[in-house]
Amino acid sequence: MSVEFWLTTLVIVITPGTGVVYTMAAGLSRGARASVVASLGCTLGIVPHMAAAITGLAALLHTSQLAFEILKYAGVAYLLYMAISTLRDKSALTVENAEPEPVRKVIVSGIVLNLLNPKLTIFFFAFLPQFVAANESGAFIKMVGLSAIFMAMTFVVFIGYGMFAASIRNHVISRPKVLTWIRRVFAAAFIALGARLALAGM
Template structure:
């Protein structure tokens, strides 16, 4: 494993995406523990795509237009659902004072679905990992699994950091109804935009 891979993986992980936004929203809305559960779920959601890329199953998804489209629009629908949950006063994503915290398993499940229903991830890993292989076919799978494990651990650590930061800012933001209102609208707009981008993806 090279320093170049570690730097590339870190840049990819810290880039804001649906998982980061979800973790930030849960940290702001429900606190530190909720943000850790969100980070765990989002991280778990990339594992199926990672394994598909390592064992050559990603090609099946991306050679079948029907399967790709089905998974894609399931993901689009789910992102739009999260957008709706952000603007509802009692929604799971809404930032409100004195709200009850959702169960950890429910938060993690929602986070996992964000990535599981994103068919772009498997082809992303198929493009990310091979360039950093040593060139020895006998160790290729082991090397990809090792890099994949590092990527997963790095993802979880960075997402937790995002979530803890958001949770630390929670008390300040909850003092302003205007800030909460605009944050909820902002998160809804981001999820809707991500849904639109995913809808335009092609095999």
């Protein structure tokens, strides 16, 4: 396993994106447990993209403008939905959360966020082959192994982000003005990510 792979993977997973924003929002609003669940959901959302890259389906997505655009704008719409939901859910950031958000809902939201990002498929299609020679024996198995490592690092890093958010939760949720700005920041982050995705080309 090359040092380049570890370093590249680390840089990629620690760079804030949709998954990080969602995981931190979960940790800040629902606590440590929710941040772990959100991290799991975001990590599972990577699986279809890696599977597509490994099996070669990404090549079709890369060459089909229509397929790319449909998936891209579905992702943009979902990010805007997350932004609106963040602004409207004023009961989420409270000390007394009577009803914690269902685990399944948190996981599904995390999966959908990453699933509806076609750039991930194309990214892995370009990323994984850099560390596996085309004529290398057991190339398929090695790509699966590299994918598993990428997912494990993603899960760990996202938990770190989520735990940090959860650790400062009690210090901010008792301040109404701070909560208002936090909701606005997260909503703005989702909107910004949606705009970036909308402007992304193949």
